[in-house]
Every structure is written in structure tokens, then in C-alpha cells.
Amino acid sequence: LTLLAELREALLVDDQLVLALQPAVDLTTGAPTGVEALIRWKHPRRGVLKPGDFVRAAEESDLLGAFTLYVIDKALQVAADVAAHGMDVPIAVNLSAHNLLDQHLPNAVAELLRQHNVTPDRLVMEITETVVMSEQDVIDEVLAGLRSMGVRIALDDFGTGYSSLAFLARVPVDEVKVDRSFVMRMAESPQAAAIVRFTIGLGQELGLRVVAEGVETAAQRAALETLGCGAAQGYHFFKPMPADKIVAVLSQLT
Ligand code: G
Ligand code: G
Ligand code: MN
Ligand code: NA
8 A cells, every 4th residue: 555545544543643742831931822733643564654754645635634634633632631621722733735725624623623612712723834825815715714713823934934924924823933943043043043033023013922943952941031932842841742641741830
């Protein structure tokens, strides 16, 4: 079987595609601000596959929609569990750029929210603009559909796309995630530091939450807090963890 045919089968069983979950925290209070879902494939023969190994294949096939809804379904199971434990922490799912060309996505997401009895404000969609985005009208419509339901939109890997600023000017978002390549080089590179500072200021001016990604050291954390960055995510705080650990970990933070 090809990888794609195997993925098609994996979507029909319950134990192969699993979420790794990584909390983001408020830099001043330490409280969790969100949890990002990262897909892993526990392949019966090929070992644990990461998104880089198979998401591209899904994107280039007719499987992307079903794959994405599978991930959102799993994420909403977690969101429902977190809510049942009395915590108000949203869960973020990564979308492929191609998902934004699917006009059925908002209705499908609404249906999953209903099934899980999860309010839309507990779901965040992380989007990127790295693909050449031709059909702007469709993209705008899909994003407007999600946002008008109350689902939050985060612009992921900010600063690395071809047109991050133009995209931000056109697409209404709630959150910007500073790409980890800038966070990692903040101490050595005045350019990287300036981009991080600029993005935090942009967020403040536009009323967006800014999350710094890839924070690995206490020094990076301190620098980001000094700059007034709202939230951060990275190995310094938590590595992505299995879903059955997340409620206990979040409980200790709140
Ligand atoms: O956790 P990791 O290094 O494996 O993530 C690598 C990349 O895969 C990141 O860019 C992340 O946004 C993306 N990714 C993780 N999970 C998903 C998913 O469920 N769907 C899509 N489309 N991308 C994902
Ligand atoms: O593109 P996106 O931001 O969704 O990518 C998330 C990816 O970053 C995942 O693969 C995740 O495992 C990885 N990641 C999360 N925290 C860190 C970190 O502190 N350092 C590094 N190098 N990678 C991280
Ligand atoms: Mn992401
Ligand atoms: Na991403």
C-alpha cells in the first residue's frame, strides 16, 4: 500500500493518528493560554511519523478534508475533557493552507462543535500563508465563516511567509504566533530581536494576542517578558505530550 492508502485506512481506526499536545503559558502569570494539537501517526510498521512525513501527501489528495476533520474531532474531545474539569483553555489545531479553499469547512466544524458540546471560543485554527493563495475570495469566505461562528484564528509562523503583513492586513485574526526561528536567534541577532519586538508591538496596536513559539531557554523567556509578550510556548515550558496527560498538567498551572 502507498502511504496515502494507509492514511485512508488509519482514518477509519481509532488508535493510529494521535495528538501530541503542547500548552502555551501567560508569561506574567504562568497560567495556560492555550494548547496546540500536533498530529502524530503511530504507524504499525513505519514507527511514529511526524506531520512532515505525511501531511504533504494528504494535502495533495482528496483526503485532506477528512484528515483535517479527524484532527479537529480529536482536538474537540480534548477541549470537552478540559472544559469538564472546569478549565477555560482553548485548543489550537493546525490547518493546511489548502483547507482554506474548502467552503464546507465552517459547517463541518460547526457540526463537530455541536457533537462535542464545545463552545466555538474554545477552538483556535492556526493558519499560514505559505502557499500561493490564488482564490482570495474563497479563503476570505471560509475564514469569515469560521470567525463569525466564534472560532478564533491564529496566524502561525508569523514573519516567514511571502506576505505576512499583507495577509494580516486582509485577514481578520485573533492571534499571531512569532515563528520560532526569530525567537531562537533573538540573543545573537539584532534583526531577529527587532522582528520579535516589532511583532509584539504590532499585536498590541491591533489588539491581538501574541504567542512566541519555540522558547527553549530562561533567557529567551525573560527577554520576551521584558518586551511585553503575552504568551509563550516551547520546550522551556513543555514539550508536546500525550493527550492523556494534559488535564493533569493544566490543573497544576491553574
Ligand atoms: O510537531 P511538529 O514538529 O511535528 O510539527 C511540524 C509541522 O506540522 C508544524 O508546521 C505544524 O504546524 C504542522 N502540523 C502539526 N499537526 C498538524 C495537523 O494536524 N495538520 C496540519 N495540516 N499540520 C500539522
Ligand atoms: O509550525 P508550527 O508552529 O505549528 O510548529 C510546531 C512545531 O514546533 C512542532 O513540531 C513542535 O514539536 C515544535 N516545537 C515546539 N516547541 C519547540 C521548541 O521549543 N523548540 C523546537 N525546536 N521546536 C519546538
Ligand atoms: Mn502551529
Ligand atoms: Na505551522
